[in-house]
Amino acid sequence: MEKKGGFMGWLDKRLAVDSLWKVMMSEYYLPKNINFLWSFGVLTMLVFVILVISGIFVLMYYKPDSHMAFDSVNKTIMMDVAYGWVFRHTHAVAASIMFLVLFVHMGRGIYYGSYKAPREVVWVTGFILFVLMAATAFTGYLLPWGQMSYWAAQTITTLFSKIPFIGPDLVIWIRGNYIVEDATLTRFFALHVTLLPALILVFTAVHLYAVRIVGSNNEDGIPMTKEEKKEKGIPFWPVFMSKEYFVMSVFLLFFFFLVFFNYNFAMDPINFQPADYLQTPPHIYPEWYFLAFYEVLRGFFFSEALGLIAFVLSMFIPLFLPWLDTSPYPYVSGKHRPMFKVIWWIFVADFVALTILGKLPPTGLFAWIGFVTSIIYFIFFIALPIIAAIEKKKVATGGGR
Amino acid sequence: MAEEKVSRRDFLLYAMGGWAAVGLGGVLYAMYKTWEPLPEVKAAGVVKFDLSKVKPGQMKVVQWRGKPVFVLRLTPEMKKCSNRVIKGEYVVVLGICTHLGCIPNWEPDRQIFKCPCHGGEYDACGVNTFGPPPRPLDIPPFKIEGNTIVLGEAGPEYEKMMKG
Ligand code: HEM
Ligand code: FES
Numbered sequence: 001m002e003k004k005g006g007f008m009g010w011l012d013k014r015l016a017v018d019s020l021w022k023v024m025m026s027e028y029y030l031p032k033n034i035n036f037l038w039s040f041g042v043l044t045m046l047v048f049v050i051l052v053i054s055g056i057f058v059l060m061y062y063k064p065d066s067h068m069a070f071d072s073v074n075k076t077i078m079m080d081v082a083y084g085w086v087f088r089h090t091h092a093v094a095a096s097i098m099f100l101v102l103f104v105h106m107g108r109g110i111y112y113g114s115y116k117a118p119r120e121v122v123w124v125t126g127f128i129l130f131v132l133m134a135a136t137a138f139t140g141y142l143l144p145w146g147q148m149s150y151w152a153a154q155t156i157t158t159l160f161s162k163i164p165f166i167g168p169d170l171v172i173w174i175r176g177n178y179i180v181e182d183a184t185l186t187r188f189f190a191l192h193v194t195l196l197p198a199l200i201l202v203f204t205a206v207h208l209y210a211v212r213i214v215g216s217n218n219e220d221g222i223p224m225t226k227e228e229k230k231e232k233g234i235p236f237w238p239v240f241m242s243k244e245y246f247v248m249s250v251f252l253l254f255f256f257f258l259v260f261f262n263y264n265f266a267m268d269p270i271n272f273q274p275a276d277y278l279q280t281p282p283h284i285y286p287e288w289y290f291l292a293f294y295e296v297l298r299g300f301f302f303s304e305a306l307g308l309i310a311f312v313l314s315m316f317i318p319l320f321l322p323w324l325d326t327s328p329y330p331y332v333s334g335k336h337r338p339m340f341k342v343i344w345w346i347f348v349a350d351f352v353a354l355t356i357l358g359k360l361p362p363t364g365l366f367a368w369i370g371f372v373t374s375i376i377y378f379i380f381f382i383a384l385p386i387i388a389a390i391e392k393k394k395v396a397t398g399g400g401r
Numbered sequence: 402m403a404e405e406k407v408s409r410r411d412f413l414l415y416a417m418g419g420w421a422a423v424g425l426g427g428v429l430y431a432m433y434k435t436w437e438p439l440p441e442v443k444a445a446g447v448v449k450f451d452l453s454k455v456k457p458g459q460m461k462v463v464q465w466r467g468k469p470v471f472v473l474r475l476t477p478e479m480k481k482c483s484n485r486v487i488k489g490e491y492v493v494v495l496g497i498c499t500h501l502g503c504i505p506n507w508e509p510d511r512q513i514f515k516c517p518c519h520g521g522e523y524d525a526c527g528v529n530t531f532g533p534p535p536r537p538l539d540i541p542p543f544k545i546e547g548n549t550i551v552l553g554e555a556g557p558e559y560e561k562m563m564k565g
Contacts, residue, residue, distance in 0.1 A: 151503065155518065158502035173433075177442050179467040187436065278462065278469045280503040282517045298519060304500065304535050363520055 023212055025237035029229035031218040039247040040105040046248055047098045054091040064189035066182040069145035070274040089263045095137050096266040099289035102130060111344060113332040114217040120322040125207040127319045132200050139192040142185060146271030151284045153180045162308055179277060221332025291358025292351050299374030301367045310374060317381050325384040327391035339387045347380040447553040452491055460507040465552045469496035469504055470541055482526035494527035494538035
């Protein structure tokens with residue numbers, strides 16, 4: 001990139017590609033005290049690329065019509081199109097693994113305090129990406145028009161009818177019918193393949209740009225200037241990416257192992273029955289990545305309104321982390337915060353417990369365990385400002401080093 | 402002079418801004434309207450059903466506006482709930498769980514409607530007795546014409562039931 005002239009020189013004069021490359025790649029420095037968890041951002045991009053490519057290929061045979069959708073997926077794509085099943089498995093497994101990668105990526109951000117100043121914009125754009133991804137997965141899940149597709153859409157859209165005053169009309173508006181029907185399928189399809197992926201691209205760009213402006217955090221939460229990082233760290237390109245290629249190749253081995261040999265977790269057997277408007281399957285549940293939030297909804301089994309409020313809160317409360325927890329260095333990274341560590345690991349265990357409970361029948365003892373685990377989920381977010389206040393006091397009195 | 406220049410600019414700005422807001426409002430309204438149910442969906446609303454086809458103790462499902470309507474004929478031994486019964490022996494309710502919209506199943510031996518989704522239960526009259534459902538099953542608007550029930554039109558019996 002050094003020598004001017006030739007095609008790149010010509011392009012640089014017109015697009016300033018040199019400066020762009022420096023900001024985004026070759027002069028973006030990462031500190032050395034980071035670990036493999038910092039690879040997950042690039043992994044989410046890899047999974048997104050896989051989703052787009054496999055999506056385009058299933059899109060070539062998919063028919064967004066309530067009479068044709070099921071067969072176009074389960075007959076045409078799965079049986080008739082040569083290698084069609086590969087693309088469908090890839091798309092479904094990628095959608096599922098996307099959330100695994102996202103949860104790790106977000107968990108890394110929480111544990112190491114990466115949401116704190118000056119990285120609020122990185123955190124907020126990242127959170128928007130999570131919501132967009134959830135919306136994409138939800139709209140995409142309806143497309144095969146199987147029993148699970150249908151009843152997931154039916155129950156989740158019904159949630160909107162609980163909004164005071166406008167709810168009942170709103171749900172009919174969202175569905176374009178009194179029930180989930182052809183109109184719902186077609187509009188979900190349109191959102192799934194155009195608007196939502198486009199928004200994901202836009203927010204990914206802002207997210208990446210924001211990380212370059214404020215720089216990456218590190219395991220110890222040490223604030224570092226760009227100069228310090230340049231001296232002690234490594235450039236994103238080519239050094240960090242060369243390590244990233246290794247992580248990617250290991251990830252892809254695991255990923256394609258799932259696609260070819262273990263895809264069932266991403267393709268529910270009940271969804272291989274066509275949607276029946278008049279028969280709810282005996283036991284319905286969302287995909288695994290929504291189970292924790294779903295369990296919070298069910299956890300308040302004695303009050304529908306409380307359950308709904310808790311459900312919405314549980315999804316959106318992580319957005320406010322930068323303002324719930326503002327304790328400064330040396331209390332940025334969880335690695336150096338003993339009190340934080342305790343509630344963090346309780347939170348992780350609780351999230352796993354909620355995910356498991358989400359698939360169990362909500363009766364008897366499970367109902368009560370669900371209630372307790374739902375409460376514990378929120379305790380993390382309530383405890384954070386308290387812990388931050390104690391730590392700030394310590395810093396003010398000169399302690400903590 | 403300078404003052405006048407600024408205010409003229411301001412005026413143009415407000416005029417253009419206002420005009421743009423009108424345009425944007427129009428576009429948003431049109432977008433909003435495209436998502437409403439199509440006329441054919443709104444119109445398809447009236448279904449007739451012969452009640453005498455249901456034997457005592459039997460439950461039949463009639464489809465109305467894409468939704469199931471449960472028609473249950475009570476036997477003399479079954480519990481009566483005068484304010485929800487039509488012609489003294491029929492329970493006609495919308496088969497949509499009032500919790501999150503799943504379709505409950507009729508369990509003849511326990512004489513309850515049981516929702517498969519979150520375990521809600523309703524008695525034979527459609528009144529919620531257990532679990533998350535917040536209220537009894539809804540009663541669709543109906544009219545009685547002899548032995549026939551017309552779903553989707555509110556007759557005097559329906560009005561009376563809604564008031565009581
Ligand atoms: C951005 C992240 C995306 C996520 C999380 C996602 C998620 C999903 C999910 C969960 C399904 C149901 C899978 C199944 O049961 O087969 C699905 C189906 C589908 N997706 Fe995506 N998707 C994404 C991007 C895309 C893109 C970019 C396109 C096309 C441009 C696309 C096109 C389709 C089509 C046509 C289907 C229906 C066919 C089928 O179910 O196999 N998706 N998607
Ligand atoms: S939808 Fe029937 S109990 Fe939840």
